[in-house]
Amino acid sequence: MFDTCEPGQLIDLMSAAARAEAIAIAQRLSAVASLYAHREREFADRRLWLCDATTACAAEVSAAQNISRARATGQVHAAVALHKRLPKVATVFVTGAIDFRMVLAILSRTENVDDELMPAVDEALAERVPTWMRLSKRKLYDRLDLWVAKFDEAGVRVPPVAKDNRYFDIEPHIPGLAFAGGVLDATDASALNQRLEALASDVCENDPRTKSQRRADACGVLGRGEGALECQCGSSECPASTVRESATKIVIHVLAEQATVDGTSDHPGYLSGFGILPAESVRELAPDAKIRPIAKPGSRAEDSYRPSTALADFVRWRDLTCRWPGCDAPVAECDIDHTVPWPFGATHASDLKAYCRTHHRLAGRRLSSRL
Template sequence: MFDSHLVTAHGELRAERAATARRLIALGRYTGVRMAELGNTHQDWVVDDWELVAVEVATELGIGRQRASTEMAHGRTLIERLPRLAEVFLAGDLEYGHFTAIAARTALIVDPDLLGIVDERVAAQAPGWAARSRDRVAELVDWLVLEVDPEAIRVAKQRRAERRIDVTPAGNGLADVIGTADAADAAVFDKRLDELARTVCPNDPRSHAERRADALRALSEGATRLACMCGSAECPAGTAEAPAGSIVIHVLAEQATVEGDSETPGLLPGYGAIPAEQVRQMAARARCTPVPRPPALPTEPGYRPSARLADFVRARDLTCRWYGCNAPAEVSDIDHTVPWPAGVTHPSNTKLYCRTHHLVKTFYTGWSDIQGPDGSLTLISPAGRVYQSTPDGALFFPQLAARTGLLTRAQAPPPTPTRGLAMPTRARPRAHERAYRIARERALNRARAEANPPPF
């Protein structure tokens, strides 16, 4: 007998697909309404109206700004470009991954009549593609596009153009390094790791594979040898000398861990916990800077925070404090919650904002924030929506949430009429950039076809 639980699971899958379609379409409709309200008056701004709407969406949904922008675009695609496919999606007959493939492979079609033909054909066939892979769906859509509008075919990128190196957290003080590189460069890299791994003495306790992994740091620092771990003062391999470099990483740890009196792990922001023993090994070679405690951080006279105050704010916050944003400290600005000079330079009035959210707060009216002495933040949207944010550093080290002093909240000065002139601008508006890319790719397809006419 067919299990009722399996039937339920299939029904839930269809419901999940339909819910995804409804969410995307709702975002697409909201985007259209908001863009009309804003009037597209800031096309040349780095943070243009689309980016502002993406900030609103991301903040309300608690997701990343880039994901919000992508889903807004998907919603507009379902509404404006592929309405028949939207019906299939809403019925639960289309996977989200398949939709993104279809949207990407039809993005170069600019003639509405031709797009309508492709939409009809794809919508008719898509329910039968459920069990197919995303790549196979892309191939099937390409086949339809090639028949209807050959200039709109998305030529697959050459493998060489896709080379990349990714470094992602793997937990327990480890990370995965995965990538694709030029074959000759990869061969040199491979041999160099082998060479460094062999510079230790025979008593080194690590396997050759472990030494190759450890050689990554020596290679990055420009060292000519790998530090041997045999523990002997008479080691014939000598020491690993590395020139002083400009690459800096920050690891947070309790003083007791560094001194060997605690096994509390350290934290490498973005990568997670670092075992205490590894922290001590790193500390032996690194410059250790104590993070000042709140009572030692008084009000400062100038606009730019001192190094001590900046260290504390970055350690306490770890990431951009805008609700839903996870931009790391190293790419975030230190923002005065109440703008300086009305607001003082003090840990209770400073926190991290990534550049985009910093620009939104500075140049768009309506957004406001209130900071508590423990680093907590209340963000208020132009629509009066309230979002609460707490500093990430304090989740790992509660002492970083100690109260830094209750300030009398000053009134922020009104914006000056010429404030917008200081906003960084784009080389070309977003819509023009998209039209340019589409026209260029279609022209390349046309030139390729003219140079190699059928039969191929």
């Protein structure tokens, strides 16, 4: 169909089609919301009817779009929530600046916000969400949660019901195996994850197990109180064959404002790899934590190709993940890349960004192809 098109034309076609798709979905949901409003008025005085406005509207949506009743009901709920609680976001949606994925994420993350606070949340999100289209699902949820927490007091603490329901179960599975899983405090989960990563990496490159299998076996190491995971390469000359007591120190990194730590602000912090951390959780960690300020770089660029430790720390905490659109690789696994290549580009925060190794290489290859 597009065999004769140049790459630039194909990219333009994709962009136009994506915007047209978003506009079409926005118009469809707007029509559903308007139909619901009609049926809601009609059913207002019909208390003895055997169905309500949602059921009636869903039946018509199901027939009109040739979809199941369940799908139609979900569409009615989404359309009504969007136009009643997020009218400014709905206005942005109909321009094609955001897509249905973004709308569903917004609806999900604002579902529990108090109705009185929704107008402020709606206005704040409508101004910003078009610039968040390139974010991955995890980064998008983090960004939405952060802005919800700015307006909703419930966002600064872990809901008691959720916190009290944390658990960790180990149950029999198929013969010879067991299932383990649960809901942990985020900081405990971060520490456990790092410990498993450290143990799973403490073998040589010839170990036949996958990383997931090594992490599973590392749980046994923890349970037995052993210091290291035994390598299974089978070589008598394996560099990892010398079993040593693990001295790896697990460090949890949390980014937070000083005012949050002091208790003069309830702005949430950020737990690397897990998203926002409620203010009360930040303050629970603070007494035993080593607090290190992140220095904001000055206006002058550094003279060397490699950034200083202070500048590198600032860039990593600013970016948090890989900056490539849609990538959420942790910043700990990223390189610091010059946007404009050195020496033409400055070693300064304005020209530096975090790129995972894959996208760092891809960016370098694209640059080379243009030279």
